[in-house]
Amino acid sequence: MTTPNRPLASEEVYGEKWDRCMTDTMVKAASGLALGIVFSAVLFKRRPWPVFLGTGIGLGMGYGNCQNDFRSPYVHSQPLTLAKAHEHILTKSSNSG
Amino acid sequence: MLRAAHLPRSQSAAYNFSLVTKRWQQTPASPGTGITASTKSTPGSHTTQYATNNSSSTLKTQTATARPSFNAPIDRTNNPNKTTNTPPSYIPPPSARSSPPTGSGSSGGGGGRMIKSIIYGVTLGLTATLVYAEYENGPFRRQLESTIPYSSTVLGGLDQVIDPVFGRQKPFTKEITDKIPDLAYVKDKIPGKEQIKKIGEQVKDTTNNVLEKLPDKTTIKKAGESAKDAVSNTYHKLTDQNKAKGVVDQATNQVKDAVNTVREALPDTAGLKKGLTHAKEQVQDAAHTVKETVKDALPLAKGKSGEPTKKIGDPMFLEEAGDMGVPPPIPEDKYKKLEEEINHLFAPLSKQLDDALTAAREHVSHMKTLIENPNISTSDHETWKKAEHLQEQARTSYEKVTDTLREWKNKLIEYTTTTSGQIHPEEKKVDEKYQELHKQYTTSTFVKNFRTYIDDATKSFQKEIETMFPSLAGKNPTQLTHEDLQALLVHAHRRIVKLQNDIARMRVNESDSVKAAIDVQRADIDRLVEQRVQERVAKTAEQLTDELKSYEKNLRQQFDEQLKHEIVLQHQALTQYLADVLSRQYQEWAREYEKQLDNESTKINLNLQNQLRTTLDRLHAIEQAIEANYDSQERGRKAQHLWIQAQNILNKVVHGTTTENDLDVISKIVPNEKFVQVLFNQLKTDESPITNEEMLRERFSHVKKLCRRVALINDGHNSLWNYFLSYFQSLLIVRQRDDSILVDDAIDLNQLDTFTILNYVQSYLEHNQWYNALRLMQLLTGEPKNVAQSWINDTRNYLAKKQTSELLEAYSNSIGLGTLPRTA
Numbered sequence: 001m002t003t004p005n006r007p008l009a010s011e012e013v014y015g016e017k018w019d020r021c022m023t024d025t026m027v028k029a030a031s032g033l034a035l036g037i038v039f040s041a042v043l044f045k046r047r048p049w050p051v052f053l054g055t056g057i058g059l060g061m062g063y064g065n066c067q068n069d070f071r072s073p074y075v076h077s078q079p080l081t082l083a084k085a086h087e088h089i090l091t092k093s094s095n096s097g
Numbered sequence: 098m099l100r101a102a103h104l105p106r107s108q109s110a111a112y113n114f115s116l117v118t119k120r121w122q123q124t125p126a127s128p129g130t131g132i133t134a135s136t137k138s139t140p141g142s143h144t145t146q147y148a149t150n151n152s153s154s155t156l157k158t159q160t161a162t163a164r165p166s167f168n169a170p171i172d173r174t175n176n177p178n179k180t181t182n183t184p185p186s187y188i189p190p191p192s193a194r195s196s197p198p199t200g201s202g203s204s205g206g207g208g209g210r211m212i213k214s215i216i217y218g219v220t221l222g223l224t225a226t227l228v229y230a231e232y233e234n235g236p237f238r239r240q241l242e243s244t245i246p247y248s249s250t251v252l253g254g255l256d257q258v259i260d261p262v263f264g265r266q267k268p269f270t271k272e273i274t275d276k277i278p279d280l281a282y283v284k285d286k287i288p289g290k291e292q293i294k295k296i297g298e299q300v301k302d303t304t305n306n307v308l309e310k311l312p313d314k315t316t317i318k319k320a321g322e323s324a325k326d327a328v329s330n331t332y333h334k335l336t337d338q339n340k341a342k343g344v345v346d347q348a349t350n351q352v353k354d355a356v357n358t359v360r361e362a363l364p365d366t367a368g369l370k371k372g373l374t375h376a377k378e379q380v381q382d383a384a385h386t387v388k389e390t391v392k393d394a395l396p397l398a399k400g401k402s403g404e405p406t407k408k409i410g411d412p413m414f415l416e417e418a419g420d421m422g423v424p425p426p427i428p429e430d431k432y433k434k435l436e437e438e439i440n441h442l443f444a445p446l447s448k449q450l451d452d453a454l455t456a457a458r459e460h461v462s463h464m465k466t467l468i469e470n471p472n473i474s475t476s477d478h479e480t481w482k483k484a485e486h487l488q489e490q491a492r493t494s495y496e497k498v499t500d501t502l503r504e505w506k507n508k509l510i511e512y513t514t515t516t517s518g519q520i521h522p523e524e525k526k527v528d529e530k531y532q533e534l535h536k537q538y539t540t541s542t543f544v545k546n547f548r549t550y551i552d553d554a555t556k557s558f559q560k561e562i563e564t565m566f567p568s569l570a571g572k573n574p575t576q577l578t579h580e581d582l583q584a585l586l587v588h589a590h591r592r593i594v595k596l597q598n599d600i601a602r603m604r605v606n607e608s609d610s611v612k613a614a615i616d617v618q619r620a621d622i623d624r625l626v627e628q629r630v631q632e633r634v635a636k637t638a639e640q641l642t643d644e645l646k647s648y649e650k651n652l653r654q655q656f657d658e659q660l661k662h663e664i665v666l667q668h669q670a671l672t673q674y675l676a677d678v679l680s681r682q683y684q685e686w687a688r689e690y691e692k693q694l695d696n697e698s699t700k701i702n703l704n705l706q707n708q709l710r711t712t713l714d715r716l717h718a719i720e721q722a723i724e725a726n727y728d729s730q731e732r733g734r735k736a737q738h739l740w741i742q743a744q745n746i747l748n749k750v751v752h753g754t755t756t757e758n759d760l761d762v763i764s765k766i767v768p769n770e771k772f773v774q775v776l777f778n779q780l781k782t783d784e785s786p787i788t789n790e791e792m793l794r795e796r797f798s799h800v801k802k803l804c805r806r807v808a809l810i811n812d813g814h815n816s817l818w819n820y821f822l823s824y825f826q827s828l829l830i831v832r833q834r835d836d837s838i839l840v841d842d843a844i845d846l847n848q849l850d851t852f853t854i855l856n857y858v859q860s861y862l863e864h865n866q867w868y869n870a871l872r873l874m875q876l877l878t879g880e881p882k883n884v885a886q887s888w889i890n891d892t893r894n895y896l897a898k899k900q901t902s903e904l905l906e907a908y909s910n911s912i913g914l915g916t917l918p919r920t921a
Contacts, residue, residue: 008887009888009891010805010883010885010886010887010888011796011800011882011884011885011887011888011889012806013883013884014803014884015803019797020575063817067816067817068815070815070817070820071814071815
């Protein structure tokens with residue numbers, strides 16, 4: 001979501017994912033609750049089921065989002081620097097030799 | 098339920114079978130593997146069926162014999178399974194199962210039966226061949242005996258049994274030898290094929306030689322052509338007169354040569370003829386000798402009856418009945434009578450012979466005297482009558498003798514036949530006398546007519562005289578008859594011839610006499626000449642000897658003078674030679690002396706030079722050593738400096754505070770070292786974030802926590818529920834303090850999972866084994882791997898940097914070690 005200033009360590013990705021997930025789920029649940037309340041109040045004569053429905057929908061969406069986020073393929077940060085260094089050494093040796 | 102898709106072949110089927118049996122042994126024991134046992138039962142049944150179908154009998158016997166004790170329980174457990182599962186097309190396994198021994202027996206029996214049948218067949222064949230050979234008793238038997246070694250003994254044994262029984266007398270199997278009956282004496286005498294061949298070849302050789310001597314047609318042609326060429330050349334060159342002669346000569350020579358060659362090439366015709374005749378004669382002789390010898394050698398086929406057989410020794414040569422050569426022999430008394438008769442006849446016969454002989458002799462002597470007496474005349478009748486009388490006597494006696502002799506001869510013939518060839522002793526005498534008589538008688542008959550000859554001769558002479566000189570006869574020339582004229586002409590002609598002969602004779606005589614006279618005169622002259630010549634020769638000889646003497650004297654004088662001269666010259670030459678030799682010798686010695694002198698001087702020179710060089714070298718070496726010392730000290734200082742700096746860098750790397758300045762300082766210290774350059778570049782270009790060990794350790798603890806929390810998440814589709822479960826698991830699993838990894842480095846790769854890995858890595862890190870920790874961390878799988886990735890990378894970079902700086906330090910150490918002062 002936010003472009004990080006520095007490259008993230010892989011262990012922090014996990015944490016960040018969880019943060020996002022939590023917040024997202026809470027937001028969705030809350031919004032679902034709210035909508036449910038609204039709908040139950042407005043349309044469904046103060047029955048409780050839209051509230052639960054809304055909350056459930058919100059939770060479910062959040063859960064699904066969360067799951068999707070976790071399943072997304074990682075972009076592994078390859079050790080490019082070492083590879084580059086290797087190339088340097090090889091070229092240097094060929095030049096000098 | 099698991100089922101085997103493809104049934105394996107026999108080997109693996111047997112293996113499976115063994116496995117299956119093992120499993121069934123274990124089935125009541127293990128509950129955990131109960132499922133696996135039940136799953137294995139049905140494929141096992143199928144495999145065993147397949148084994149019974151396809152595997153060899155030996156394999157089955159093996160397996161069957163190897164586990165005989167298994168058969169009984171297997172039967173019991175198998176049958177219900179099999180009856181439920183097997184389709185009807187398969188061979189019913191109980192029969193297969195229960196009859197493995199009999200099946201093996203039958204199959205084994207099948208093999209044994211095969212062998213037996215083979216053996217029977219072979220023996221049958223052999224006996225059939227032997228029986229046929231015995232029966233046939235001909236070429237087949239012989240061939241068999243020749244090829245197969247002991248068949249002859251076998252067949253011989255059989256022969257001994259069969260021959261008396263079936264009445265076979267002569268063994269045809271014996272070889273018909275090539276010996277013919279004994280003809281040794283004949284063979285020796287007969288010239289033999291080789292000799293005849295030789296003779297024939299000789300003849301051939303002689304004819305061939307003769308033929309070869311004949312030149313080829315080509316050579317003859319060549320000779321002719323050369324002659325032709327010569328002739329044509331001469332013809333062409335006829336224009337030039339001068340040359341023509343020479344050319345003609347040449348041509349004639351060439352032609353002559355050609356003709357000679359041809360003639361030479363041609364063999365002597367006489368020789369040719371001789372050769373041919375010789376050859377023919379040889380052939381004829383040879384044939385003749387052959388015929389003769391053969392005739393002699395062959396025994397007399399026809400013998401005469403009564404003769405003992407002499408040459409015939411062999412019954413193979415048949416005797417034919419001979420002819421009747423003579424009448425049968427006469428008995429002895431008759432023989433005696435004959436002899437008496439002959440003796441009786443002998444005396445009168447001999448007397449008669451003598452009488453006849455004397456008569457003949459008388460007559461002949463008488464006639465002789467008559468002939469030799471020139472004054473005999475025909476009118477002397479008495480003597481002539483006597484002669485006639487004598488002759489008559491002789492004749493009669495001769496006739497008588499002949500008659501008696503005839504008788505005598507007949508008797509003699511009889512006598513000879515009776516006495517088988519013996520000759521009467523007096524026969525010889527009689528024969529001699531008779532010969533003589535015969536001689537005398539012929540002369541007497543011849544001489545008998547002497548008188549008539551004389552008469553005839555006188556008459557003819559008279560007639561001739563009358564014709565020549567008709568006046569004597571009293572006739573005129575005109576009365577000459579034709580005959581007289583002819584006789585005259587003949588006489589005249591004869592006289593002419595006679596006169597001509599006389600003339601010729603006289604001429605010859607004249608020439609002879611003249612020649613004789615000339616010869617005499619010549620001889621005289623020669624004599625005179627010779628005399629004069631001799632005188633002259635003597636004179637000149639004297640003169641010449643005088644001259645020679647003087648000449649000799651002169652020569653001697655000259656010779657002496659020359660000798661003196663020569664001696665003088667030689668003396669001079671010798672002295673000169675001696676002088677030369679002396680001078681040369683002197684020169685040689687002088688040269689040698691100089692050479693030695695030079696050698697010595699050069700030696701001394703070289704010595705001095707060497708000394709000089711060595712001292713100079715030492716000087717140089719000392720200078721170099723000093724410089725090297727200085728260099729090494731310098732290097733040592735540099736190395737120390739480098740080392741210090743390297744240590745500095747290392748520390749900083751470890752603690753995470755490298756700066757550009759440090760690295761630049763290094764490049765300044767040792768600008769020429771390549772290795773340092775490489776390392777330095779590596780360090781410079783290393784863009785990884787600066788870390789140190791503390792940070793990495795902290796991060797590791799964090800990473801460990803997270804990894805434990807996501808241990809169950811793998812790379813597949815994971816739901817949040819899995820996340821919850823793995824979190825729950827992480828709460829439950831307690832870390833085992835396992836430091837065994839530090840002692841025993843062996844890791845069982847089959848039993849790695851996140852927790853164990855993390856444990857190991859923790860223990861490694863606690864003991865500062867970063868490399869092992871890194872290696873193990875890389876073995877994480879799934880989500881923990883993703884979580885730990887950046888840590889792994891950072892650790893790797895850090896470790897790489899550390900390694901390079903350590904290399905630098907080590908290198909500086911190595912340099913430094915080289916430059917340390919050497920202590921003894």
